[in-house]
Amino acid sequence: MEAVASLRVSRSPGARQSVGGPSSTRPRSRWGPVFVKTASIRPPRSSLSVASTDSSPLEMKKNDVGNLTDWDLSASTMSLSPLDGRYMQKVKDLRPFFSEYGLIRHRVLVEVTWLLKLSEVPEITEVPQFSLDAQSFLEKIIHDFDINDALEVKNIEKITNHDVKAVEYYLKQRCKSHPEIAKVLEFFHFACTSEDINNLAHALSLKEAMNKVIFPVMVDLCEAIRIMAKKNAHIPMLSRTHGQPASPTTLGKEMANFVVRLSERGKAFSKIHVSGKFAGAVGNYNAHKVAYPDINWKNITAEFVQSLGVDFNAYVTQIEPHDYIAELFNNVTQFNNILIDFDRDIWSYISLGYFKQITKAGEIGSSTMPHKVNPIDFENSEGNLCLGNAVLSALSMKLPISRMQRDLTDSTVLRNLGVGLGYSLLAYRSALQGIKKLQVNESRLNEDLEQTWEVLAEPIQTVMRRYAVPEAYEKLKELTRGRAVSKKSIREFTESLDLPQEAKTILLNLTPHTYTGEAERLAMSVDDAVDLVNGFKLP
Numbered sequence: 218m219e220a221v222a223s224l225r226v227s228r229s230p231g232a233r234q235s236v237g238g239p240s241s242t243r244p245r246s247r248w249g250p251v252f253v254k255t256a257s258i259r260p261p262r263s264s265l266s267v268a269s270t271d272s273s274p275l276e277m278k279k280n281d282v283g284n285l286t287d288w289d290l291s292a293s294t295m296s297l298s299p300l301d302g303r304y305m306q307k308v309k310d311l312r313p314f315f316s317e318y319g320l321i322r323h324r325v326l327v328e329v330t331w332l333l334k335l336s337e338v339p340e341i342t343e344v345p346q347f348s349l350d351a352q353s354f355l356e357k358i359i360h361d362f363d364i365n366d367a368l369e370v371k372n373i374e375k376i377t378n379h380d381v382k383a384v385e386y387y388l389k390q391r392c393k394s395h396p397e398i399a400k401v402l403e404f405f406h407f408a409c410t411s412e413d414i415n416n417l418a419h420a421l422s423l424k425e426a427m428n429k430v431i432f433p434v435m436v437d438l439c440e441a442i443r444i445m446a447k448k449n450a451h452i453p454m455l456s457r458t459h460g461q462p463a464s465p466t467t468l469g470k471e472m473a474n475f476v477v478r479l480s481e482r483g484k485a486f487s488k489i490h491v492s493g494k495f496a497g498a499v500g501n502y503n504a505h506k507v508a509y510p511d512i513n514w515k516n517i518t519a520e521f522v523q524s525l526g527v528d529f530n531a532y533v534t535q536i537e538p539h540d541y542i543a544e545l546f547n548n549v550t551q552f553n554n555i556l557i558d559f560d561r562d563i564w565s566y567i568s569l570g571y572f573k574q575i576t577k578a579g580e581i582g583s584s585t586m587p588h589k590v591n592p593i594d595f596e597n598s599e600g601n602l603c604l605g606n607a608v609l610s611a612l613s614m615k616l617p618i619s620r621m622q623r624d625l626t627d628s629t630v631l632r633n634l635g636v637g638l639g640y641s642l643l644a645y646r647s648a649l650q651g652i653k654k655l656q657v658n659e660s661r662l663n664e665d666l667e668q669t670w671e672v673l674a675e676p677i678q679t680v681m682r683r684y685a686v687p688e689a690y691e692k693l694k695e696l697t698r699g700r701a702v703s704k705k706s707i708r709e710f711t712e713s714l715d716l717p718q719e720a721k722t723i724l725l726n727l728t729p730h731t732y733t734g735e736a737e738r739l740a741m742s743v744d745d746a747v748d749l750v751n752g753f754k755l756p
Contacts, residue, residue: 311635311639311642314423314425319422323421324418332407350397358388412494416493417527434646449657453468455672465729491545495522496531496533536627540617546637574654666729673707686716
């Protein structure tokens with residue numbers, strides 16, 4: 218039977234639908250279910266395809282993930298996940314890496330590259346060194362792999378009910394027409410367990426997605442906040458601790474705090490090494506040693522794994538233990554936590570009127586309150602960061618744990634790598650969009666500062682302490698705590714102090730607007746503390 222999906226459609230006015238049979242007179246809503254055959258929806262053409270860095274311009278155009286068809290809109294309307302539905306346009310760059318297509322493509326890459334590696338091992342006389350024509354044929358399978366090839370693999374899987382074995386059978390079918398490769402078809406997947414293929418496929422997907430998609434957006438976000446820091450370094454702003462007025466800062470300095478913290482996470486990424494294994498069923502090269510006892514399989518597989526740009530892990534069971542994924546996702550989670558802090562602060566500053574939001578013609582803030590301009594970008598960012606962190610944290614806690622030499626729990630969990638990163642990417646782009654709409658409202662910032670002269674109690678009592686004025690703190694507490702403090706009252710108090718005239722003059726010239734310490738200098742020198750070049754990459 219063909220799959221069906223339920224959609225809600227409008228029926229003509231006054232129409233009734235029989236429920237209990239033709240004689241039923243029970244009134245029905247004018248809204249009712251209609252069943253649409255999903256087979257009538259056109260299949261995807263190229264929206265899941267990948268253009269490798271070695272692809273020709275024609276192949277790259279064919280595999281352009283931006284080339285979305287009408288199918289995408291229809292399918293996204295019925296998607297279970299909002300990442301593939303409402304938000305698909307904002308996260309589609311991850312599809313080539315974390316979709317089913319992406320996983321199959323990387324499995325093909327690993328299987329083909331392993332066969333090429335075997336042909337380079339002199340002791341394996343059954344697989345002679347491939348000719349240039351054979352090498353080109355195999356490499357073309359990798360470089361030209363597209364969605365139609367992935368669908369062929371899925372059709373084979375319907376029979377095998379085993380996804381990795383389906384890849385092996387697909388490659389044998391593709392290569393049986395080549396006379397040289399046809400002689401060594403049984404060396405596809407030679408001495409491999411499925412996890413040998415899978416762990417490297419996931420490692421490559423993850424490394425490529427982070428370096429090509431996630432990190433560049435993280436850097437864009439950091440750069441946008443860095444620009445905010447320097448541009449607004451001189452603009453004084455009332456601080457708030459415990460929600461109450463506190464010693465002033467500058468708007469730029471508060472932005473600098475965030476970009477430095479985010480940059481530190483970027484540096485941590487560069488210390489994480491993506492690891493892979495290729496040691497057979499339980500990590501000991503058991504089958505390898507029986508078939509070819511004189512080969513140093515540890516060295517051969519280490520060379521192979523490292524040739525893919527992945528660090529080799531020699532001490533494994535059936536699976537690579539995924540510790541690097543846990544470390545990576547913990548760091549992404551911490552980056553996200555810092556960004557949540559940023560989102561909430563910007564939200565608060567907008568609420569206080571410190572930022573205005575540039576409006577866009579045609580946009581609506583509220584369905585009932587026409588005046589509303591809501592901080593939706595930062596709210597969307599915060600919400601999706603929470604979802605991303607939930608998934609990433611679950612992955613980082615689960616993946617390093619596997620019973621004895623292996624259980625299958627990691628297999629289903631690993632298929633969600635793109636989910637946590639997808640929500641994170643969505644959040645980063647929402648925050649970037651929100652930043653572009655921000656406009657500093659200096660008059661509102663100045664208004665708050667002008668109304669909080671009590672913040673000068675701190676510098677006054679500090680200077681009093683320097684000159685040994687007794688009970689300095691207590692006297693300022695008596696003057697300011699729970700009382701209205703004005704420019705006049707704070708100056709009258711200062712004039713009455715037994716202080717050197719020079720010190721008194723400094724205090725009398727001080728205002729809430731100028732009492733910002735080193736905030737401006739710190740904001741302007743933020744570049745010294747931020748490195749967006751050497752961080753944010755997986756080596």
